[in-house]
Amino acid sequence: MDRVRKATRDSIELLAPAGNWDCMKAAVANGANAVFFGVEKFNARARADNFKMDDLPEIMGYLHRYGVKGYLTFNILVFEDELRDASELVDVCIEAGVDAVIVQDMGLVELIREISPDFPIHGSTQMTITSPEAVNFVDEYGMEVVVLGRENNLKQIRTIAEKTTVPLEVFVHGALCVSYSGQCLTSEMWGGRSANRGECAQACRLPYDLIVDGVQKEMGDIAYLLSPKDLAAIDLIPELIETGVSSFKIEGRLKSPEYVANVVGKYRRAIDAYFEGENYHTSMEDMRELQQSFSRGFTHGFLKGTNNKQLVDGTFPKSRGVYLGMVKKKLKDAVICELEAPLKRGDGIVFDAGKPQEKEEGGRVYDLRKNGRKVEGEVAAGIIEIVPGRNDVRLNRVQVGDKIWKTNDPELDRRLRKTFEHDRPFELTPISVTAYGSEGKPLNSVWLDTQTGAKVIVTSSLPLETAIKRPLTEEYLMDQWGRLGGTVYELSTVEMQMDKQVILPVKELNRIRRAAVEQLMALRELPRRFTKTTTLHENESIESSAALTGEHTTRRPELIVLCRTMEQIHAATRTDVDYLYADFEFIKDYPAAVSAAHQFGKKIALATPRIHMPGENGVLNAMLKAAPDAILVRNLGALNYFNQMQTSLPLIGDFSLNIANHKAVDVFLEQGLTRVTPSYDLNIQQMVDMLEKSRVDKIELVIHQHLPMFHTEHCVYCTFLSDGTDYTNCGRPCESHRVSLQDRIGMSHPVRVDTGCRNTVYNAIEQSGAEYISHFLELGVRDFRIEFLEESEEMVHEVIRLYRQALDGKRTGTSVWKSLKATNQLGVTRGQLIKK
Numbered sequence: 001m002d003r004v005r006k007a008t009r010d011s012i013e014l015l016a017p018a019g020n021w022d023c024m025k026a027a028v029a030n031g032a033n034a035v036f037f038g039v040e041k042f043n044a045r046a047r048a049d050n051f052k053m054d055d056l057p058e059i060m061g062y063l064h065r066y067g068v069k070g071y072l073t074f075n076i077l078v079f080e081d082e083l084r085d086a087s088e089l090v091d092v093c094i095e096a097g098v099d100a101v102i103v104q105d106m107g108l109v110e111l112i113r114e115i116s117p118d119f120p121i122h123g124s125t126q127m128t129i130t131s132p133e134a135v136n137f138v139d140e141y142g143m144e145v146v147v148l149g150r151e152n153n154l155k156q157i158r159t160i161a162e163k164t165t166v167p168l169e170v171f172v173h174g175a176l177c178v179s180y181s182g183q184c185l186t187s188e189m190w191g192g193r194s195a196n197r198g199e200c201a202q203a204c205r206l207p208y209d210l211i212v213d214g215v216q217k218e219m220g221d222i223a224y225l226l227s228p229k230d231l232a233a234i235d236l237i238p239e240l241i242e243t244g245v246s247s248f249k250i251e252g253r254l255k256s257p258e259y260v261a262n263v264v265g266k267y268r269r270a271i272d273a274y275f276e277g278e279n280y281h282t283s284m285e286d287m288r289e290l291q292q293s294f295s296r297g298f299t300h301g302f303l304k305g306t307n308n309k310q311l312v313d314g315t316f317p318k319s320r321g322v323y324l325g326m327v328k329k330k331l332k333d334a335v336i337c338e339l340e341a342p343l344k345r346g347d348g349i350v351f352d353a354g355k356p357q358e359k360e361e362g363g364r365v366y367d368l369r370k371n372g373r374k375v376e377g378e379v380a381a382g383i384i385e386i387v388p389g390r391n392d393v394r395l396n397r398v399q400v401g402d403k404i405w406k407t408n409d410p411e412l413d414r415r416l417r418k419t420f421e422h423d424r425p426f427e428l429t430p431i432s433v434t435a436y437g438s439e440g441k442p443l444n445s446v447w448l449d450t451q452t453g454a455k456v457i458v459t460s461s462l463p464l465e466t467a468i469k470r471p472l473t474e475e476y477l478m479d480q481w482g483r484l485g486g487t488v489y490e491l492s493t494v495e496m497q498m499d500k501q502v503i504l505p506v507k508e509l510n511r512i513r514r515a516a517v518e519q520l521m522a523l524r525e526l527p528r529r530f531t532k533t534t535t536l537h538e539n540e541s542i543e544s545s546a547a548l549t550g551e552h553t554t555r556r557p558e559l560i561v562l563c564r565t566m567e568q569i570h571a572a573t574r575t576d577v578d579y580l581y582a583d584f585e586f587i588k589d590y591p592a593a594v595s596a597a598h599q600f601g602k603k604i605a606l607a608t609p610r611i612h613m614p615g616e617n618g619v620l621n622a623m624l625k626a627a628p629d630a631i632l633v634r635n636l637g638a639l640n641y642f643n644q645m646q647t648s649l650p651l652i653g654d655f656s657l658n659i660a661n662h663k664a665v666d667v668f669l670e671q672g673l674t675r676v677t678p679s680y681d682l683n684i685q686q687m688v689d690m691l692e693k694s695r696v697d698k699i700e701l702v703i704h705q706h707l708p709m710f711h712t713e714h715c716v717y718c719t720f721l722s723d724g725t726d727y728t729n730c731g732r733p734c735e736s737h738r739v740s741l742q743d744r745i746g747m748s749h750p751v752r753v754d755t756g757c758r759n760t761v762y763n764a765i766e767q768s769g770a771e772y773i774s775h776f777l778e779l780g781v782r783d784f785r786i787e788f789l790e791e792s793e794e795m796v797h798e799v800i801r802l803y804r805q806a807l808d809g810k811r812t813g814t815s816v817w818k819s820l821k822a823t824n825q826l827g828v829t830r831g832q833l834i835k836k
Helices: 002-006 021-029 053-065 080-096 106-115 132-139 154-163 186-191 234-243 257-275 284-293 410-418 474-481 506-525 566-573 587-599 617-625 636-645 662-670 684-691 716-721 770-779 793-807 813-820
Strands: 013-017 034-037 069-074 100-103 121-123 143-147 168-174 209-212 230-232 247-250 322-330 335-339 348-352 362-370 382-388 403-408 429-437 442-449 455-463 489-498 558-563 579-582 603-607 630-633 651-653 700-705 708-712 739-742 748-753 759-762 783-787
Touching (some): 021 034, 021 053, 053 069, 069 080, 080 106, 100 106, 132 143, 132 154, 132 636, 154 168, 284 322, 455 506, 558 566, 558 793, 566 579, 566 587, 587 603, 636 651, 716 739, 770 813
Parallel strands (some): 100 121, 121 143, 429 489, 579 603, 603 630
Antiparallel strands (some): 322 335, 739 748
16 A cells, blocks of 8 residues: 555646647646657557657657656557657657657567667556556566556556556546457458557447347347446546556547546546545536536446446447436427526537437527526526527427437637637746855855756856845845746745845846746756667667577478367367367366367367456466466466466467567567467568568467457446346346347347456457468468357368368368358458568
């Protein structure tokens, strides 16, 4: 609990998003301690306006002028042909004095450490860090801050804080991803826009039909089965501080500057109130204003524990604003509503008929009436006639019972814009001055910036003279030097050390003040200095890692099969596969899988869950007790745990470690993995580029699978097939039913549950990389994996037979995927293989 005892207002950081200059100014003016932003490439919000790399010196000078830190988002996977550009951006960040980069890719972490041992790195939530073990894994690379997964609850965060030393950052407000960050492949699979590359297409916000045991379940107006409400944890600020959180992060680099001003200002007040000892409660008015800026409905997310019913409403996927009430009656030119929130002329409204996918009626409020009489000003509550603009709303399409939402409040927007119309600090920084001198000599003044610790000495150009009437006093200097309007400073103290009563002209005192402020500001805006050990041109590690030795290229290709049922295990043991992997919903079934494999002389690895939470080491222990031949490692926490346990079993890294370049390959091999599986974000050309520079004898490729798209803490089974809220009271419908989600084109995507009650949504159609087997063999790859989901024993035998023939050169890759009616695709995007 040391973190809690040490928590002060200065040690708690409020971190705001900035998608453009106005958002950055809004954040600074409303009390953010730090801002995160992206440049034109290499960040997880490619759709934001973003800044330019050339803007970095100006950005950092502006932020540091106001005592605010600036973090550059570098939170995507970096492909092989981008490493040199990535290195260049890191170099520019160091020169510009960026306070930290937020990183997802472990290969990029390694690259940064080669360039600079002390340039700050923050571990992005895209790293899927959710346990003390995962934090300790990245701590080895000198992470300054770790952003925890949004799925961690307060109890888990406290555990992580108690068992680690790295400062923890937690999201407190904004949109929630339904999938674990860094583990969502849906957007690129369906739309060619990768979430791991900053181009999320928000497939979670689309409508789906729920298919239960092959039959569509009637859901009424519930269609958005994977669309969470928005996070709002402003009332949990005290608990979060006392849990050990150091940084409070606001989501929203695609949001407006008014949103930034609104949210930052309110969370600033909540944090300050805690340290001032106030029993702070968020007012109804404040919550409405937060809703007005952007809201799909507010929730605590997972911070108070999993509540699937509260997390997903299912009736709409977009921001609604403030709920006003329902249409009680229609008039010729108006509707009657019993208001539940304030409304005035000029506000924007929308009529919600429960069909958000269709065009909805909405517009500006033209007039408000009570009993036919016009009402001036704002109406707080009660029965009211709402008259919409004549050309805005077709009232014949509005029905009694429709919900009414206030979508815009121009007065609120104007008030918020005023907060950042002019550059000014949120609060002034105290400076203290010590002045000393003697008659006939110059006056020396030492000026201290109490926030930065910077000191400057300004000496008078005139000597001190004996005072006849008004000698210099501390009070007099406080008055003259305290005139700091238009700066970021306020004078807190003046200490004067004079042996006689002396005087200096007012004009000279003013010059000293101006010179001191100018020098202090120049020091503030100086880029922070970091150590650089290599330059872009000196860093040869960008080019390639260790070369493949000749003995590996002649090794016979090995076929590995991942099974998800015991039937598949039994089927695979009767084939010529070289290795089995078991990936079961229930860990208790693992010993039987190991026994079945060993009975037929097959080696078998057991797959860890993709997520590792505090208190889940028992799952990993159970895997070891099942006595497999290897472990398929799917998260950083599990890798750290097995390394700490010093297990002798081979550890194989899976796709979920997000390995996208040869430097990431090297990182994980150095961490003790015997083989690694590249990220599914790589298309064929990107894969080949990486293989050409990597230890291909240590790389395993998945060439057949149903792609795992969403991986979620949110449970579809619990939410829609039970009256419960989480695994403790849901009755476990997942054990007796099979669910899939049917998309807009009629494809049904299976939803499966793991031992932690997390859901994985798999793509409906399996895909095959068989077309590229010959290329991979030429490059020296010798380990190939095929994965099963719901395949029968007969299908298991057929798939294995076809791929074995392809690996042995007895069948073309094209004939394999055509025979299986699979999609001809590697990973999540098709790509083209360029002949070099």
